[in-house]
Amino acid sequence: MNKRYIINLLGYILLIEAAFMLLPVAVGLYYHEQSWIYFLCTAVIGAAVGILMVLTRPNSRALFAKGGFVTVALGWILMSLVGAIPFTMSGQIPSYLDAVFETVSGFTTTGASILTNIEALDRCMLFWRSFTHWLGGMGVLVFMLAVIPLAGGQTIHLLRAESPGPTVSKIVPKMRTSSSILYGIYLGLTILEILLLRLGGMPMFDSLCNAFGTAGTGGFSIWNNSMAHYNSYYLQGVVTVFMALFGLNFTVYFYFLLRKPMMALKNTELRWYLGLMLGAIAIITFNIRGLFPTLFDAFHHAAFTTSSVMTTTGYCTADFNTWPELSRLVLVFLMFIGACAGSTGGGIKVSRIVIMVKSTIQEVRKLVHPRSVTVVLVDGKRVTDETVRGVHSYMMIYILVTVLSILLVSLDNFDFTTTVTSVIATLNNIGPGLGLVGATGNYAGFSAMSKIVLSLDMLFGRLELFPMLILMLPSTWRRN
Amino acid sequence: MNKRYIINLLGYILLIEAAFMLLPVAVGLYYHEQSWIYFLCTAVIGAAVGILMVLTRPNSRALFAKGGFVTVALGWILMSLVGAIPFTMSGQIPSYLDAVFETVSGFTTTGASILTNIEALDRCMLFWRSFTHWLGGMGVLVFMLAVIPLAGGQTIHLLRAESPGPTVSKIVPKMRTSSSILYGIYLGLTILEILLLRLGGMPMFDSLCNAFGTAGTGGFSIWNNSMAHYNSYYLQGVVTVFMALFGLNFTVYFYFLLRKPMMALKNTELRWYLGLMLGAIAIITFNIRGLFPTLFDAFHHAAFTTSSVMTTTGYCTADFNTWPELSRLVLVFLMFIGACAGSTGGGIKVSRIVIMVKSTIQEVRKLVHPRSVTVVLVDGKRVTDETVRGVHSYMMIYILVTVLSILLVSLDNFDFTTTVTSVIATLNNIGPGLGLVGATGNYAGFSAMSKIVLSLDMLFGRLELFPMLILMLPSTWRRN
Numbered sequence: 001m002n003k004r005y006i007i008n009l010l011g012y013i014l015l016i017e018a019a020f021m022l023l024p025v026a027v028g029l030y031y032h033e034q035s036w037i038y039f040l041c042t043a044v045i046g047a048a049v050g051i052l053m054v055l056t057r058p059n060s061r062a063l064f065a066k067g068g069f070v071t072v073a074l075g076w077i078l079m080s081l082v083g084a085i086p087f088t089m090s091g092q093i094p095s096y097l098d099a100v101f102e103t104v105s106g107f108t109t110t111g112a113s114i115l116t117n118i119e120a121l122d123r124c125m126l127f128w129r130s131f132t133h134w135l136g137g138m139g140v141l142v143f144m145l146a147v148i149p150l151a152g153g154q155t156i157h158l159l160r161a162e163s164p165g166p167t168v169s170k171i172v173p174k175m176r177t178s179s180s181i182l183y184g185i186y187l188g189l190t191i192l193e194i195l196l197l198r199l200g201g202m203p204m205f206d207s208l209c210n211a212f213g214t215a216g217t218g219g220f221s222i223w224n225n226s227m228a229h230y231n232s233y234y235l236q237g238v239v240t241v242f243m244a245l246f247g248l249n250f251t252v253y254f255y256f257l258l259r260k261p262m263m264a265l266k267n268t269e270l271r272w273y274l275g276l277m278l279g280a281i282a283i284i285t286f287n288i289r290g291l292f293p294t295l296f297d298a299f300h301h302a303a304f305t306t307s308s309v310m311t312t313t314g315y316c317t318a319d320f321n322t323w324p325e326l327s328r329l330v331l332v333f334l335m336f337i338g339a340c341a342g343s344t345g346g347g348i349k350v351s352r353i354v355i356m357v358k359s360t361i362q363e364v365r366k367l368v369h370p371r372s373v374t375v376v377l378v379d380g381k382r383v384t385d386e387t388v389r390g391v392h393s394y395m396m397i398y399i400l401v402t403v404l405s406i407l408l409v410s411l412d413n414f415d416f417t418t419t420v421t422s423v424i425a426t427l428n429n430i431g432p433g434l435g436l437v438g439a440t441g442n443y444a445g446f447s448a449m450s451k452i453v454l455s456l457d458m459l460f461g462r463l464e465l466f467p468m469l470i471l472m473l474p475s476t477w478r479r480n
Numbered sequence: 481m482n483k484r485y486i487i488n489l490l491g492y493i494l495l496i497e498a499a500f501m502l503l504p505v506a507v508g509l510y511y512h513e514q515s516w517i518y519f520l521c522t523a524v525i526g527a528a529v530g531i532l533m534v535l536t537r538p539n540s541r542a543l544f545a546k547g548g549f550v551t552v553a554l555g556w557i558l559m560s561l562v563g564a565i566p567f568t569m570s571g572q573i574p575s576y577l578d579a580v581f582e583t584v585s586g587f588t589t590t591g592a593s594i595l596t597n598i599e600a601l602d603r604c605m606l607f608w609r610s611f612t613h614w615l616g617g618m619g620v621l622v623f624m625l626a627v628i629p630l631a632g633g634q635t636i637h638l639l640r641a642e643s644p645g646p647t648v649s650k651i652v653p654k655m656r657t658s659s660s661i662l663y664g665i666y667l668g669l670t671i672l673e674i675l676l677l678r679l680g681g682m683p684m685f686d687s688l689c690n691a692f693g694t695a696g697t698g699g700f701s702i703w704n705n706s707m708a709h710y711n712s713y714y715l716q717g718v719v720t721v722f723m724a725l726f727g728l729n730f731t732v733y734f735y736f737l738l739r740k741p742m743m744a745l746k747n748t749e750l751r752w753y754l755g756l757m758l759g760a761i762a763i764i765t766f767n768i769r770g771l772f773p774t775l776f777d778a779f780h781h782a783a784f785t786t787s788s789v790m791t792t793t794g795y796c797t798a799d800f801n802t803w804p805e806l807s808r809l810v811l812v813f814l815m816f817i818g819a820c821a822g823s824t825g826g827g828i829k830v831s832r833i834v835i836m837v838k839s840t841i842q843e844v845r846k847l848v849h850p851r852s853v854t855v856v857l858v859d860g861k862r863v864t865d866e867t868v869r870g871v872h873s874y875m876m877i878y879i880l881v882t883v884l885s886i887l888l889v890s891l892d893n894f895d896f897t898t899t900v901t902s903v904i905a906t907l908n909n910i911g912p913g914l915g916l917v918g919a920t921g922n923y924a925g926f927s928a929m930s931k932i933v934l935s936l937d938m939l940f941g942r943l944e945l946f947p948m949l950i951l952m953l954p955s956t957w958r959r960n
Binding site for chain 1: 545546804805806808809810813836837839840843844847848850865868869870872873875876877880883886887890891892893894895896897899914915946949950953955956
């Protein structure tokens, strides 16, 4: 591995984070809070270290698959360790481990919180907390590729390691243009949501934070009762729709920009995603209709919760932990499925589910008609055996990480529901689970070890397993 | 499909079941119980119908893969429907649905019970209930192949559909000899266990029933408190060892018979099976040491429970539902893994786990070193891509059946733990789960629909998904 070049790249990441930390500084100054100084301190030190790292001249700029994975994994860990500093320096999250958990949860767009009283935080802290969602949603390295002219054609390995989904959607042949287009669409949609929330009378600060949380499908709220704070069908409705929009593969928007809407609508993943979402909303609405005064209310909360859980955002308008078991389980299964590849959402991703279901149907068909020749088609194109095998290994590693994490967290001896769903909710970057980590609960009660395990799970989930796995393999660090 | 030949084969299954029903008749007569008459009635009517079915002359004896699957699925359903009749006729299990659940649970060697007071049943009923485990353990069709000289070389499709594991272990080239050897080993081990239990002072009736339950890795007990009834380290120890022995691939015993013990010990699956079992026993012993007066007691109960759960037997000496969460979860994961292929145990099977883990390691290696050439080796032989793909589709269908079953059972609105583990415990043919269906609970409280779903899950699990899946596919029943 080209270690000097990796240090170089990590330096750029630090510089980008330092630059973005000036935003909470501005927020703190605007609201006359004292705590902006901690962001400035962290930004200045971070920038200084970053410059030193950037100045280390690498002998070459060659970066292979392994190096790409390691850079991305280390980059995200570094970002989280640095991003957590202001929380602890200011004393607003006294334990550094808790602050790291919260920051990892932010960058990975999980939204799992160790805070018992969110509203006690300063506005600049809340702003940074929500902003980590926005930055983590589309990816810091994707951003880096968009703004920093890196030489060498191997940046594909960075994009591949950070972008969600079984295949990389290189929108246009040039990496830098692809990244810019993605961030352009992302920024545009975020601004549109802010405008629509403002139209509904939401304060500017709230609109910004909630839009960041929606865009990154993160779920950190600035209120203890999450989205239930805004008792408005309109505001909650806007968030419902935008969560679903940010859970879509961004290629779909690109086709719309190219004025090829038919290409967008032919997208297999889009159809499955909408089909599953609408199906779940229908089942849950019917199942919880007795808990609400009108059928519309039941539909409203079912739609909000389904959109929130399936896109792995994690905002709440109602405590779904108290819903009937069928609804709870539909939501748990949606947690696994997650959003589309190439979106800001987490989970296994709809496209992987599509590939697995279709390749299984093909295998069953072969079993019954041994001489038939069939292929797996997605978007009208044949899925290669290599992709199918890749998805299967992904699932196996996913199961392995889940099992190991559950066993480690079980040492805290919480109940079955809490133990299992805390791992599911972090690994899939959702945030709230069921039981003690339900919509009204939080992660404060876990031991230090469980908090570390769950933080790693969030990183495993956001980076889609391989970067973290390869970082942890002893063979990666062995000298040849 | 060759429907006439399938009817013919189903007739033989009825005849075999009718013959075996004479055993509980004898038990009833011996204990001067009235209820033996119901077994005789059922046997006589079953035999009459069976003879009529056998006499339908099929035009041909060709049986392809699809026909094999359908025959096995229908055969097992038929056996269960007929085997349940005496329970309901005698009024000892008044509801026929409950009786069918109990009989399916017996034949599939699950051991899940709807009885709240087992000891109220007549001895001939208890005998039949336990004997269904023995018959279902090695497989009724395997028995049929051993005793009935069927023409045609396509009986491999029947054996393949009924034998557990990703590949069929045809011990010797001739199907009938293979089946006879398997049943010979099975009978021999069962008799050995009966003798050892008798040596420990267990009454003859108890020894028979418990040996049947162990051999089939079933788990029906004749006492309400299961194996805790025999407060003897020796007796519980014998059962611990025999459960583990019946969870082994029977090919291992065949190698011992051939005096090739080294061949047996080279078996990859055997090593993983023993490794996982010993690892789990060590973890659980350490975890529950505080709950028992001595470390030996903790080890004794940990070993019994691990052997019982991993082989999917389901006997209990202690209520593991009250153990710490780590132990409970280790047991839940063992429920998924299950016993060896070619054993009488259920679950996913160790060999499938081995293939999945090894093929995943290979894929990760390829990712890091794209130009390396690696193959998956099991027992020193290369595993074909087709087998790996088959295991992956198996897992996908397994997950799909699990998810659908959980959603249907969740309509009963029991808690998360009960809902999820009832499906896991039936699909993997274990018996007890956690929560309301824990070691001291039972399945009486479920709705009729859940009982049907869970009964189907038991059949799906025992027959390893494909026979039941193909039986349910509309395309199977469409005319060409």
